Amino acid sequence: MELEQELGAKQAALQHDSSSSSSSSEEDEKLKAARVASAPGPATLPLPPNPFTEQGKRISPKDELFRQQFVMPQYLRMAMAAAVESKLVEYPGSDVPTQSQNPNAPLYPLIVMINSRSGGRKGPALRAALNDLLSKEQVFDLSVTPPKDFFRYGLRCLERLAEYGDQCAKDTRNRLRILVAGGDGTVGWVLGSTIELHVEHRMPIPPVGTIPLGTGNDLSRSFGWGGSFMFSCRPFVRRYLRKASSSQTAELDSWQVMVMTKYGDKVQLPHALHPQQHIPLVEEDASSDVKAASFEGIYYNYFSIGMDAQVAYGFHNLRERKPYLALGPISNKIVYSGCSCVQGWFCTPCSANPRVRSLRNIMRLEVKRESNGDWEPVDLPQNVRAVIMLNLQSYASGRNPWGHPTEEYNQKKRFVQPTAHDGILEIFGLFDGWHASLVMLSLRSAKRLAQACAIRMHLIADQRHRIYMQMDGEPWRQPLCANENSTIIEIMPTPTRSLMLKAS
Structure with missing residues (x-):
């Protein structure tokens, strides 16, 4: 009788050990699974905003460095474009930077004026390339915006911001250069519009370069810009913009x-x-x-x-x-x-x-x-x-x-x-x-x-x-x-x- 009780006790102990071991193994498995689930994997950090993306278009690092020489700060571009569109010289925006922000003016701020009817209608394709390389606010189609409108409203808005103490606007105004894409008549049209700046003593007068889109292009030839514009591809356009930055000024009788x-x-x-x-x-x-x-x-x-x-x-x-x-x-x-x-x-x-x-x-x-x-x-x-x-x-x-x-x-x-x-x-x-x-x-x-x-x-x-x-x-x-x-x-x-x- 005692022998049976002893055997029953041992059997119960074995069953308890097996159940405890199985429960512990289940807990171990659950703990192991929880550790695997919570184990840190490869770090997935949010990507920083792409500095080469503007208006939904990707810009290469090469083009971004290129743009830094020619593209004005956004608030200046928007101010000039709004002034030309509204024919008012006062900038209505509220995003003018403070002195502590102090944005830098580009070394060669550039305005391009295009006659889209010159040179076999190459104007639209050229404008698209310039919009990518510069910005659409710095490119004007003369069939929509006559040059006098830019000088009377856009440039005057820039001068008004400079008068208010905006150093970036002042530097941009003093360094401004103009590139005209068209024939001799188009270049003469823009040059004739600068006479108003002389009359009103609005100095300095922006110097004018050319992208030859006309037939003869004698003004362009006389000042080293060539006699024809062959391609509207970005490398070819970029070459003309670089010329505008490295060119010296010269006088021309009118x-x-x-x-x-x-x-x-x-x-x-x-x-x-x-x-x-x-x-x-x-x-x-x-x-x-x-x-x-x-x-x-x-x-x-x-x-x-x-x-x-x-x-x-x-x-x-x-x-x-x-x-x-x-x-x-x-x-x-x-x-x-x-x-x-x-x-x-x-x-x-x-x-x-x-x-x-x-x-x-x-x-x-x-x-x-x-x-x-x-x-x-x-x-x-x-x-x-x-x-x-x-x-x-x-x-x-x-x-x-x-x-x-x-x-x-x-x-x-x-x-x-x-x-x-x-x-x-x-x-x-x-x-x-x-x-x-x-x-x-x-x-x-x-x-x-x-x-x-x-x-x-x-x-x-x-x-x-x-x-x-x-x-x-x-x-x-x-x-x-x-x-x-x-x-x-x-x-x-x-x-x-x-x-x-x-x-x-």
């Missing part, structure tokens, strides 16, 4: 043109000319009943009258009617040559059309060789059909029609070696398309007529009732009548020179 005509209501003038008050046609008789509509404008490269302007007018109208023909500089030149043949530029001696005849019968030309000199008449040869008043030594895609006369020739004719800032215009004539072709091929020089500090032209109808003119590539058709003083044109130097960026 010339004021005044057109006085009886037919002011019938003339469709380019945007480079704007109307002024009505004045008498004859200066000596201020009480004359014959009044003229007066138009003024500024040009920087050339003013021409005659057959070359007629060809440019035909090309301009054709491009407006059929924009698909303007695919780029090469196609433009082909179309331009076709217009030359159609207009009779090459067939002038065989044509009875009075529109293509000599200018001698309809124009009287007078010049001042010195600023304080008297008006002197200039005799026009009988076969001259185009007269050009040239400021630069680049015409028709980089040609030099004035040539390189010898020192003896210059002394005999009282000529000087021309430069872009000498205050003198070179006046020369072209006979016909064949003569012009030889001049363009540098096989012959143009007919040198005079050098002048001021020019006056009286136009009168002969057998034709209109004449063609152009100013920096912008042509128009001028009506004429039999009255001797039906149209008077004067060209005078402006009081100040323009400031250009000269690319190395």
Whole structure:
């Protein structure tokens, strides 16, 4: 009996040990699983905000370093864009930084103005690339925002912030540079708008560089920016922006043109000319009943009258009617040559059309060789059909029609070696398309007529009732009548020179 009780006790002890061991093993397993679940794995930290991302687009580190040289702080960009859009100079925002924040101005703050209709319609693609490399607030389409709006509102807003003691705005204003993407007419449009800064003594005047999108691009060639813009890819655009940072400044003469005509209501003038008050046609008789509509404008490269302007007018109208023909500089030149043949530029001696005849019968030309000199008449040869008043030594895609006369020739004719800032215009004539072709091929020089500090032209109808003119590539058709003083044109130097960026 005792033996059975002892065996039962041992058996119960074994069962208790097994149950306790199984429960402990279960607890061990649970503890082990809990330890595994709670064991620290690889650290998963939140990613910092990407400094190369702006407006949802990724920017490479290379582009970010590039942007630091040109892109203004965001509050300045937004302030200028809001001022231009609202046409108000006061910044309505509340995010102007305090002095303790003190943001730094870029070394080369840059504003780009694009003529989206120049250069085979490359403007939109170029603008997209510039928006990525700079910012959309620093890129203006001139078809939407004329340059005067930027200078009157955007730049004035920046100046107002500087007046309030914003050092970043002040440094940005003093370092500001402007890059114009377009042809010679577009560059002249922007340069003409800076005249307002001179008048209002808003210094310093921002220097202007170019991205050549036009056909001739003589202003661009003269200051080292090249004759054509081939690609809108980022590396190519970046190269032009770097040029704007490394360029030195250079002066450029600017010339004021005044057109006085009886037919002011019938003339469709380019945007480079704007109307002024009505004045008498004859200066000596201020009480004359014959009044003229007066138009003024500024040009920087050339003013021409005659057959070359007629060809440019035909090309301009054709491009407006059929924009698909303007695919780029090469196609433009082909179309331009076709217009030359159609207009009779090459067939002038065989044509009875009075529109293509000599200018001698309809124009009287007078010049001042010195600023304080008297008006002197200039005799026009009988076969001259185009007269050009040239400021630069680049015409028709980089040609030099004035040539390189010898020192003896210059002394005999009282000529000087021309430069872009000498205050003198070179006046020369072209006979016909064949003569012009030889001049363009540098096989012959143009007919040198005079050098002048001021020019006056009286136009009168002969057998034709209109004449063609152009100013920096912008042509128009001028009506004429039999009255001797039906149209008077004067060209005078402006009081100040323009400031250009000269690319190395």
